[in-house]
Amino acid sequence: MTWRTWRRPRRRSAGPDGARPEPALATAPGAGGTAPARPAGAVGGSGERAAGAARPPAAPRGGRRRPATERGIERRLAFWLLAPTLGALALVVAYPVGSAVIRSLFDDPIGRDPVFVGIDNYLQALVGFDREDFWAAVGNTVFFTVVSVLLETAIGLVMALVMHRAFRGRGIVRAAVLLPWALPTAVSAVMWDWMLQPEGIVNALIGAEVVWGGSEWPAKWSIIAAEVWKTAPFVALLILAGLQTIPPHLYEAAALDGASAWRRFTSVTLPLVRPALVVAVLFRTLDALRMYDLPQILTGGANNTETLSILVVRTATGELKAGYGGALSTLTFLFVFLCAFLLIRAMGANVFAGFRAEGGR
Amino acid sequence: MGRAGPGRLARALALGLGLLLGGTACAGSLPDEGDDAVVTFVATRASGGDFQALVDQYNAANPDARVRYVALPAAADAQRVTLVQDLQARTGRYDVLYVDAVWTAEFAARGWLAPLDEDRFAGPGILDAAAETARWDGRLYAAPWATGTGLLFYRTDLLDGPPATWAELIEDCRVAEEHGMDCYGAQFMRYEGLTVAFMEAVASAGGEVVTPEGEVRVDSPEGRAGLRFLVDAMADGHIPRAALTYNEDMTRLAFQRGDLLFMRNWAFAYPLMDDPGEESQVQGRFDAAPLPGPGGPGTGTLGGNNLGLSAYSSHPDEALRFIEFLQSEEVMRGWLERTSTPMAREALFSDPEILETRPYLAPLRDALDQVRPRPVTPRYTDVTNAIQKHAYDAMTGETTVDQAVTDMQEELERAVRGT
Numbered sequence: 001m002t003w004r005t006w007r008r009p010r011r012r013s014a015g016p017d018g019a020r021p022e023p024a025l026a027t028a029p030g031a032g033g034t035a036p037a038r039p040a041g042a043v044g045g046s047g048e049r050a051a052g053a054a055r056p057p058a059a060p061r062g063g064r065r066r067p068a069t070e071r072g073i074e075r076r077l078a079f080w081l082l083a084p085t086l087g088a089l090a091l092v093v094a095y096p097v098g099s100a101v102i103r104s105l106f107d108d109p110i111g112r113d114p115v116f117v118g119i120d121n122y123l124q125a126l127v128g129f130d131r132e133d134f135w136a137a138v139g140n141t142v143f144f145t146v147v148s149v150l151l152e153t154a155i156g157l158v159m160a161l162v163m164h165r166a167f168r169g170r171g172i173v174r175a176a177v178l179l180p181w182a183l184p185t186a187v188s189a190v191m192w193d194w195m196l197q198p199e200g201i202v203n204a205l206i207g208a209e210v211v212w213g214g215s216e217w218p219a220k221w222s223i224i225a226a227e228v229w230k231t232a233p234f235v236a237l238l239i240l241a242g243l244q245t246i247p248p249h250l251y252e253a254a255a256l257d258g259a260s261a262w263r264r265f266t267s268v269t270l271p272l273v274r275p276a277l278v279v280a281v282l283f284r285t286l287d288a289l290r291m292y293d294l295p296q297i298l299t300g301g302a303n304n305t306e307t308l309s310i311l312v313v314r315t316a317t318g319e320l321k322a323g324y325g326g327a328l329s330t331l332t333f334l335f336v337f338l339c340a341f342l343l344i345r346a347m348g349a350n351v352f353a354g355f356r357a358e359g360g361r
Numbered sequence: 362m363g364r365a366g367p368g369r370l371a372r373a374l375a376l377g378l379g380l381l382l383g384g385t386a387c388a389g390s391l392p393d394e395g396d397d398a399v400v401t402f403v404a405t406r407a408s409g410g411d412f413q414a415l416v417d418q419y420n421a422a423n424p425d426a427r428v429r430y431v432a433l434p435a436a437a438d439a440q441r442v443t444l445v446q447d448l449q450a451r452t453g454r455y456d457v458l459y460v461d462a463v464w465t466a467e468f469a470a471r472g473w474l475a476p477l478d479e480d481r482f483a484g485p486g487i488l489d490a491a492a493e494t495a496r497w498d499g500r501l502y503a504a505p506w507a508t509g510t511g512l513l514f515y516r517t518d519l520l521d522g523p524p525a526t527w528a529e530l531i532e533d534c535r536v537a538e539e540h541g542m543d544c545y546g547a548q549f550m551r552y553e554g555l556t557v558a559f560m561e562a563v564a565s566a567g568g569e570v571v572t573p574e575g576e577v578r579v580d581s582p583e584g585r586a587g588l589r590f591l592v593d594a595m596a597d598g599h600i601p602r603a604a605l606t607y608n609e610d611m612t613r614l615a616f617q618r619g620d621l622l623f624m625r626n627w628a629f630a631y632p633l634m635d636d637p638g639e640e641s642q643v644q645g646r647f648d649a650a651p652l653p654g655p656g657g658p659g660t661g662t663l664g665g666n667n668l669g670l671s672a673y674s675s676h677p678d679e680a681l682r683f684i685e686f687l688q689s690e691e692v693m694r695g696w697l698e699r700t701s702t703p704m705a706r707e708a709l710f711s712d713p714e715i716l717e718t719r720p721y722l723a724p725l726r727d728a729l730d731q732v733r734p735r736p737v738t739p740r741y742t743d744v745t746n747a748i749q750k751h752a753y754d755a756m757t758g759e760t761t762v763d764q765a766v767t768d769m770q771e772e773l774e775r776a777v778r779g780t
Contacts, residue, residue, distance in 0.1 A: 213605065302550070320742070
């Protein structure tokens with residue numbers, strides 16, 4: 001009701017307002033000053049909306065009582081503007097997650113309706129018949145994540161330091177370094193698959209006959225190589241952004257104090273680039289914990305390279321076990337959530353410490 | 362300025378929306394008989410085959426019951442997901458389904474396929490072995506169409522004839538060694554192909570993985586003998602380690618490069634390797650024979666595709682008429698001539714005209730007499746995953762033959778029980 005009554009006058013006055021953009025500009029800061037209304041901040045961002053919200057004060061007969069109603073109106077407006085987003089989120093996030101959790105408490109029969117089985121599906125994965133598959137997938141996921149994130153960070157840091165230097169052809173190097181990141185993962189996986197064939201270029205270059213997809217460790221290392229090749233540029237880019245915020249005079253001062261290049265790196269570069277580094281590691285870790293496409297295409301999960309995501313997809317969409325698959329995906333979700341939580345607890349404090357140190361300077 | 366932004370944005374949005382709508386409109390109208398089609402036929406694109414042409418031919422003769430063709434992805438997994446999603450949603454959008462032989466039982470058990478009339482779709486003239494894959498619980502749920510089984514391809518320029526037993530095959534590996542080639546290659550990558558290869562080995566040894574009654578019998582002397590043949594051949598170097606990464610095409614490429622003396626593959630490889638345009642090193646220098654076994658001819662595994670009628674179809678009568686058309690001898694003959702796929706019709710294996718250009722059909726017909734279908738069970742996906750896992754671990758040497766067979770038995774029993 002109020003939404004409609006508010007809306008009608010605004011529409012009618014849209015014409016004259018178009019001719020004079022000044023009131024909108026003038027009243028926008030005013031509205032913020034008289035009432036530090038959070039809804040306005042939450043909703044803000046569009047010039048048209050600010051102009052609409054500022055309409056009543058522009059009318060002369062509004063008087064002084066208007067701002068209070070205006071705040072109420074803004075709040076309601078904020079609610080209605082956010083409602084579609086919240087509704088969409090509830091529809092695409094809360095509903096599927098909720099129904100997966102509920103479904104995970106039922107069994108997976110063929111030819112009759114599912115029956116409630118409590119936490120049987122969870123027990124089956126954690127301690128029951130399928131525990132070997134589940135824990136192997138957890139182990140592989142953690143192994144791939146730890147090794148590939150460590151390598152990516154180290155290589156990304158080196159790449160960033162190289163790209164940070166001024167040299168001829170730096171633009172080309174920066175563009176070239178980014179190429180692997182620009183490729184879709186599935187495409188780069190197929191590319192690596194071809195290179196790692198028994199008669200592929202990798203074997204030709206190293207002069208050996210390794211069957212990369214034929215046993216556990218070669219398969220694992222080929223997945224890690226493809227993963228690092230693809231994502232190190234992403235890490236490098238984030239770190240490069242961090243490097244560029246370090247003021248050059250710090251290096252000059254350190255050099256004047258007689259600090260060696262290594263000392264300048266450990267005492268100036270590393271502490272100041274740490275916030276960017278932490279963000280990069282956080283992003284990559286969360287991404288790597290969900291790893292699916294690379295191992296799926298390179299090995300299909302053979303040779304003990306099955307990750308949690310592959311296990312979930314195989315169970316839920318391959319074997320059509322919505323209940324057990326739901327339990328697996330809930331466990332995967334909890335596992336990734338726990339990892340993210342621990343990581344943020346462990347490194348989050350450092351992020352803020354880093355920012356505070358920077359701000360203090 | 363403040364106005365120009367949203368204005369431009371609105372125009373851009375309108376343009377984007379227009380393009381999107383236009384795009385979907387085009388996509389929707391691509392099969393131009395879409396509007397008045399009564400039956401939707403969903404099938405994968407086959408190499409060399411053209412379902413659209415068949416549909417056009419049918420539509421020209423049946424203007425009252427026109428058919429629309431929807432192409433499925435080429436990969437088997439993706440085909441399955443597409444079909445399953447539609448069937449689970451019970452949309453009834455697809456009427457006639459091109460179903461892999463190994464999914465037929467599951468789809469039937471889930472109530473997704475309508476039962477068909479035995480006499481009409483699996484009567485005389487249709488191969489028994491192929492019809493067996495289309496039955497579930499004593500009833501026919503799909504019309505047998507394409508079929509086939511494994512063949513042993515061998516080099517005629519290096520050997521006098523094909524080996525009839527495993528021992529002869531291993532003995533002939535000396536020839537491969539003399540020529541600096543690998544001996545025997547098959548689909549040993551961990552995927553459906555490995556299930557087929559493993560089951561062929563077990564069946565050739567006289568065993569059975571799962572009986573038609575659903576009893577798991579892999580933990581038996583025959584089951585062990587079958588797996589041991591593969592594991593030993595790999596350990597002794599008769600099967601190259603690279604075969605652990607071979608699918609059907611990779612095996613064919615290795616053989617047509619001249620790297621393999623023997624290859625297990627489906628009939629599709631024959632015309633490709635004989636095609637002058639295919640860069641084949643073995644053109645005119647190979648032939649195909651039934652698979653060998655321990656003491657005589659072996660037993661192949663049956664592959665193929667059936668035509669099912671969706672249980673949610675709103676035009677079953679028209680759909681059945683179209684299935685009948687596809688199953689007619691004339692259409693099947695045309696398909697065989699174009700794609701070289703063996704078809705589930707007895708007459709097409711003995712026609713001298715066809716045999717002249719496709720000599721591999723004669724040994725294939727012999728092999729089909731020995732053939733064993735893959736387990737006909739609604740839990741086929743679980744079954745094949747269990748087989749792949751343990752057979753692969755034994756072949757890579759991760760585990761022993763005895764351990765692999767014991768574990769496989771346990772996991773298969775659970776899978777078949779469906780708990």
